[in-house]
Amino acid sequence: MIEFKQVSKKYPTGQLALYNINLTLEAGEMVFITGHSGAGKSTLLKLVAMLERPSKGEVLIGGRSLSKLGRGQIPNYRRRIGFIFQDPHLLYDRSVFDNIALPLRIAGMGQSETRRRVQAALDKVGLTGRETTFPLMLSAGEKQRVGIARAMVNKPTIILADEPTGNLDPELAQDIMFTFAQFNELGATVMIASHDHGLVERMKKRTIVLQKVD
Numbered sequence: 001m002i003e004f005k006q007v008s009k010k011y012p013t014g015q016l017a018l019y020n021i022n023l024t025l026e027a028g029e030m031v032f033i034t035g036h037s038g039a040g041k042s043t044l045l046k047l048v049a050m051l052e053r054p055s056k057g058e059v060l061i062g063g064r065s066l067s068k069l070g071r072g073q074i075p076n077y078r079r080r081i082g083f084i085f086q087d088p089h090l091l092y093d094r095s096v097f098d099n100i101a102l103p104l105r106i107a108g109m110g111q112s113e114t115r116r117r118v119q120a121a122l123d124k125v126g127l128t129g130r131e132t133t134f135p136l137m138l139s140a141g142e143k144q145r146v147g148i149a150r151a152m153v154n155k156p157t158i159i160l161a162d163e164p165t166g167n168l169d170p171e172l173a174q175d176i177m178f179t180f181a182q183f184n185e186l187g188a189t190v191m192i193a194s195h196d197h198g199l200v201e202r203m204k205k206r207t208i209v210l211q212k213v214d
């Protein structure tokens with residue numbers, strides 16, 4: 001479902017981030033991407049999200065090369081993707097509800113459907129009842145959960161997470177990984193970049209190790 005065919009990525013600075021990557025993920029799979037700092041984990045995820053483009057080779061989703069997507073099709077494609085970063089970048093002057101509702105409002109969704117979807121997302125990340133709370137009142141783990149709910153509220157078919165537990169203590173980190181596993185069980189394809197080897201091992205999922213290109 002997600003395929004990398006002989007993909008290399010060189011940044012305009014001349015830095016080669018990925019070299020000749022071949023990789024196939026089945027629809028509904030959950031994989032971890034590990035490797036040392038600078039090995040290209042973030043770059044790999046960015047290529048799937050079309051935040052970067054390959055310098056060589058191609059990335060295919062459902063058999064279709066992303067290079068064939070017209071400019072007008074890119075927003076629609078991105079709506080199928082939930083991207084979670086190490087820092088959830090919440091809006092601090094908006095409530096938990098409004099933070100999670102943001103992608104739906106941007107997509108022009110009506111109020112009652114928005115409310116229903118936000119409630120469902122809150123429920124999935126275990127934050128029911130916190131809708132009116134402001135981010136400053138939340139713990140680091142709760143903030144990350146709000147970020148996850150915001151990424152999930154559009155019901156993405158692909159979830160990309162870049163070091164989503166980097167700032168969290170081990171117990172919270174494990175919790176967050178189980179939350180991703182739950183979304184995976186509901187059918188989403190999940191790719192998580194992490195350098196926490198212990199945590200990745202405990203999750204017992206396929207692990208792809210990237211080597212730094214010299």
Ligand SMILES: Nc1ncnc2c1ncn2[C@@H]1O[C@H](COP(=O)(O)OP(=O)(O)OP(=O)(O)O)[C@@H](O)[C@H]1O
Binds near residue numbers: 038043044
């Ligand atoms: N926008 C950019 N411009 C130039 N070089 C970049 C850019 N982004 C990443 N790189 C370089 O590409 C290589 C791979 O970076 P990337 O962030 O993908 O690795 P990573 O495995 O995610 O690293 P980390 O674990 O430290 O986040 C590194 O050498 C990095 O310096």
